[in-house]
Amino acid sequence: MRIHNFCAGPCTLPLDVLEEVQGELLDFEGSGMSVIEMSHRSAEYEAVHEDALTLFRENAAVPDDFTILFLQGGATLQFAVVPMNLLGEGASAGYVRSGTWGKGALKDAAAWGEAYAAWDGESIAFSRMPSDDELELRPDTRYLHVTSNETIEGIRMSSFPDIDLPLVGDMSSDYLSRPIPWERFDLVYGGAQKNLGPAGLAVMVVRTAALEEMHTDLPSYLRLGAHADKHSLMNTPPMFAIYVTGKVLRWMKERGGVAGMEERAARRSGSVYDAIVGSDGFYRSPVEPAHRSHMNVVFRTPSNELDAAFLAGAEEHGMRNLKGHRSVGGIRASIYNAMTDEGVDSLVGFMAAFRDSAG
Numbered sequence: 001m002r003i004h005n006f007c008a009g010p011c012t013l014p015l016d017v018l019e020e021v022q023g024e025l026l027d028f029e030g031s032g033m034s035v036i037e038m039s040h041r042s043a044e045y046e047a048v049h050e051d052a053l054t055l056f057r058e059n060a061a062v063p064d065d066f067t068i069l070f071l072q073g074g075a076t077l078q079f080a081v082v083p084m085n086l087l088g089e090g091a092s093a094g095y096v097r098s099g100t101w102g103k104g105a106l107k108d109a110a111a112w113g114e115a116y117a118a119w120d121g122e123s124i125a126f127s128r129m130p131s132d133d134e135l136e137l138r139p140d141t142r143y144l145h146v147t148s149n150e151t152i153e154g155i156r157m158s159s160f161p162d163i164d165l166p167l168v169g170d171m172s173s174d175y176l177s178r179p180i181p182w183e184r185f186d187l188v189y190g191g192a193q194k195n196l197g198p199a200g201l202a203v204m205v206v207r208t209a210a211l212e213e214m215h216t217d218l219p220s221y222l223r224l225g226a227h228a229d230k231h232s233l234m235n236t237p238p239m240f241a242i243y244v245t246g247k248v249l250r251w252m253k254e255r256g257g258v259a260g261m262e263e264r265a266a267r268r269s270g271s272v273y274d275a276i277v278g279s280d281g282f283y284r285s286p287v288e289p290a291h292r293s294h295m296n297v298v299f300r301t302p303s304n305e306l307d308a309a310f311l312a313g314a315e316e317h318g319m320r321n322l323k324g325h326r327s328v329g330g331i332r333a334s335i336y337n338a339m340t341d342e343g344v345d346s347l348v349g350f351m352a353a354f355r356d357s358a359g
């Protein structure tokens with residue numbers, strides 16, 4: 001029996017996709033092999049690879065002057081790869097320190113080059129994102145790094161900064177659940193393991209003109225230009241993750257692409273927020289309403305004991321992985337693209353029943 005899996009990542013994937021993968025595991029399209037057993041230079045795999053690249057471009061409406069890269073090392077490696085490639089001599093990078101992940105991205109950039117916090121939400125417990133006029137940018141800034149959705153604190157940028165500098169975005173936890181205003185970005189990246197597919201793949205999209213100005217004296221894997229030149233086939237790519245991601249992207253396209261996913265996310269997170277707001281103070285969200293994530297809904301009951309009872313009761317009703325991140329506690333429902341409406345309905349129903357029984 002399948003549970004409703006609210007994990008923050010890796011997370012639930014569409015059942016249709018899993019069944020298709022299961023059906024093809026021993027014999028992919030008459031090749032007599034699975035995708036994980038074939039050469040990454042084979043015609044069969046190259047078709048899978050190109051298909052996934054094309055579907056990503058279509059779903060995210062990536063303009064022709066941007067290059068899509070399939071990389072490894074998760075989003076974490078990109079924390080380092082971005083400044084290594086983009087930060088030239090005498091330039092600095094501004095970071096929005098909006099939560100755990102924005103903090104991590106800044107720390108890694110600062111280990112390589114000149115990086116600073118253009119805004120810091122720590123003193124307000126990362127309960128909201130900044131407005132454009134709160135950003136403090138130095139004149140030598142090459143880019144401003146933003147985290148579109150802070151997975152742990154449950155906040156999102158409801159709109160991206162509209163400033164005179166290129167943006168770089170970590171979109172790991174709301175990738176392809178909202179449109180990306182490409183004209184503002186030089187680069188976006190994210191791990192696949194939430195909205196796109198299995199862990200092991202990171203997808204980066206970079207303005208091709210920016211790619212041409214990047215450092216060329218880096219070791220080959222760290223040099224983005226090397227991946228671009230070889231269509232992300234410079235070395236053996238994470239083939240299984242790319243193959244499954246291609247299927248998830250097709251599943252997404254059939255459901256209206258990013259526009260469809262955006263509507264789903266607003267509606268489904270909205271029903272959980274409504275359950276919080278309508279609970280007469282029993283459930284509380286620490287996040288300012290305009291900044292509430294559409295992917296990771298964080299909330300609490302009146303006490304740690306009730307939080308624990310909530311999690312145990314939810315589990316008995318087939319809902320797992322609702323525990324908040326260990327650094328913040330409480331409850332977190334991650335409602336990524338592939339979460340079913342039934343999963344969300346079960347959660348909302350259980351929230352009402354639990355409040356009635358405990359309140």
Ligand SMILES: Cc1ncc(COP(=O)(O)O)c(C=O)c1O
Nearest residue numbers: 074075076101151170172173191
């Ligand atoms: C917003 C964000 N950035 C970065 C990461 C780190 O990703 P990875 O584990 O792929 O390195 C995560 C992981 O949850 C995340 O949610």
